[in-house]
Amino acid sequence: DHAIAAGHLSENISKATGQMVPIVFIVIIGTVAVYGIFAAPIARMLGLATKDPRGILFAGAGLWTRLAAKALQDDGHDVLLLDTNYDNIAEAKLLGIPAHRANILSEYVEDELELSGLGQLLATTPNDEVNSLATQHFVHVFGREFIWQVAPHDDDYHHSTAVASHMRGRISFPSRPKYNRLERFAAEGAAIKKTTLTEQFSYNDFKQMYGEDHVLLFLDSEERGLRVAHDEMREPVTGTTLYALIKPEDA
Incomplete structure (x- = not known):
């Protein structure tokens, strides 16, 4: 039994x-x-x-990205550029910008690189698919609110032919400029101009002064820290510093 x-x-x-x-x-x-x-x-x-990190991890190190990262770094913001293109990384290092030749989608980036001080991702490569994959890959690192990419080529396509928005990061910058426009702008001699708004010089004054000859990239304020400019942002108030890519004759 x-x-x-x-x-x-x-x-x-x-x-x-x-x-x-x-x-x-x-x-x-x-x-x-x-x-x-x-x-x-x-x-x-x-x-x-790290308490409220607002530094930016840039996926891509093209000309306009290097200009933007250098301006932020000069003001004490943490930045890191990643690119698989040797020349882009070499140019970034010549400017003194922290940069690594690495694939943003590699395990090496998340497992071995020091990301402290960085709280946002901005995917700026010329490859829309890489940008989208990068934003999805880093959602768990930075959170959806701080995941950005430049507008893809199909951004203004009908929704039946464009990639679904939930498969991408948030689209950066007012008017949603695409990679080619940003890179061409920089190649033509555009520079990063920093402007702090005052009671005498408002955001509307800024837009009237530069018209279509600028791309607003970033905002910085004591209250909200560094953030990426975008279509749905609240109007910047007095005390906010604007970082914009400006045509050379206006810079």
Whole structure:
């Protein structure tokens, strides 16, 4: 009888073990996924991450990106440029900008690079797919609010032919300029101009002064820190510093 009971017990344990394996696997995968999505926001809430980091990780190091990153760095903001193009990285390093020759989608970037002080991603490569993948890859690092990419080539296409918006990051800069326009602007001699708004010189004054000859890139204020300019932003107020790419005759 004892032998029969032991046999039944062994059989039941085997069945239970077989049922537990997929459950344990699902729990592990679910835990990893949830941790990946919420780790960065929770770390910010608990103060485990660098306090309110607003530095920018740039995926891409083209001409206009180097100009923008240099202007931010000169004002004390943390920046890091990543690009697989050797010449782009070499040019960035000549300017003294922190830069690595690396693929933004590689495990090396997230696992081995020092990202402290960086709280935002701006994907600026000429490849729309890489930009979109980069934003999805880093959502769990920085949070959806701080994931940006330049407007893709199909940004103004009908929704039936354009990639779904949830597959991309937030689109940067007012009027949603595309990569080619930004790079051409810089190649024609545009420069980064920094302007601090005052009661005598408002954002409307700024727009009237430069018209279509500028692209507003970033805003910085004591209250809200460094942030990427975009179509739906609130109008900048007195005390806000604007970083804009300005045509050479106006810079």
